[in-house]
Amino acid sequence: GAGVSQTPSNKVTEKGKYVELRCDPISGHTALYWYRQSLGQGPEFLIYFQGTGAADDSGLPNDRFFAVRPEGSVSTLKIQRTERGDSAVYLCASSLMGAREQFFGPGTRLTVL
Amino acid sequence: AQSVTQLGSHVSVSEGALVLLRCNYSSSVPPYLFWYVQYPNQGLQLLLKYTTGATLVKGINGFEAEFKKSETSFHLTKPSAHMSDAAEYFCAVSEDTNAGKSTFGDGTTLTVKP
Numbered sequence: 001g002a003g004v005s006q007t008p009s010n011k012v013t014e015k016g017k018y019v020e021l022r023c024d025p026i027s028g029h030t031a032l033y034w035y036r037q038s039l040g041q042g043p044e045f046l047i048y049f050q051g052t053g054a055a056d057d058s059g060l061p062n063d064r065f066f067a068v069r070p071e072g073s074v075s076t077l078k079i080q081r082t083e084r085g086d087s088a089v090y091l092c093a094s095s096l097m098g099a100r101e102q103f104f105g106p107g108t109r110l111t112v113l
Numbered sequence: 114a115q116s117v118t119q120l121g122s123h124v125s126v127s128e129g130a131l132v133l134l135r136c137n138y139s140s141s142v143p144p145y146l147f148w149y150v151q152y153p154n155q156g157l158q159l160l161l162k163y164t165t166g167a168t169l170v171k172g173i174n175g176f177e178a179e180f181k182k183s184e185t186s187f188h189l190t191k192p193s194a195h196m197s198d199a200a201e202y203f204c205a206v207s208e209d210t211n212a213g214k215s216t217f218g219d220g221t222t223l224t225v226k227p
Contacts (some may be wrong), residue, residue: 002181016188033214040220042117042205042219044217045214045216089155091157102159104156106154106155106156
C-alpha cells in the first residue's frame, strides 16, 4: 500500500510570498500531523488533525501558518508572507485513530530566499 | 511538559562494535517512547516503541531499547554495528492520551567505520 506522500518535494520561494504544502496520508488514517524540522534539530510539532478538525494547533508559530483538512484526508499547510526563518523541512505523518505509531512522509524542503 | 534529551549529537563506532545511543526524557505522565531512524533524503522510519508492559523492546534491524523509569531513560542498543546502520536516530516521547503527537530529541548521527 502507498505510504504518506508530500508534494512538492522541494519548494524555493522568495521572502514575502505565499506557499502551500500538501500531504496525502495513508488511506484510512484519521489522524494527521505536521512537523517542522530545521537543520540539526529534531522534528518540531506544529498541528494535528483528527478527521477534519484541528485537535491541537498549539505548535503553529504564529498566524502566518495555517492548515486545513477539509475532507478528512488530504491536508494543506499554508504559509503567508514567508520569512527566511521559515526555511526547513516540513514533515507530515498519519496514524490510525487512537494509535500512537505515526507514519512519516519524505517531507517538503522549503527554502525562502 | 514533555521533553527529550539525546546525549551526543554524533556517535562513531567500528563495524561489528556495540551501538549505544542515549535518550533521557521528561514526562508528567507515563510516557510512550519511540526511536526513529532517518536515512539521507528519506522520511523518518519507526525502529521501535514502548507503550506498556515489557520494558525491553525489540525493533527492526536488530535494535532494542530498554525503558528505565527510575532513570527516565530509553537508550537504544545494537550488539553489532553494520555499515548500513549509518543514519540519524531520533528519540521521541508522547504523552497525548488520544494520539501520537510527539516531542523529539535533536537526533544523534551514527557513523560506522569499516
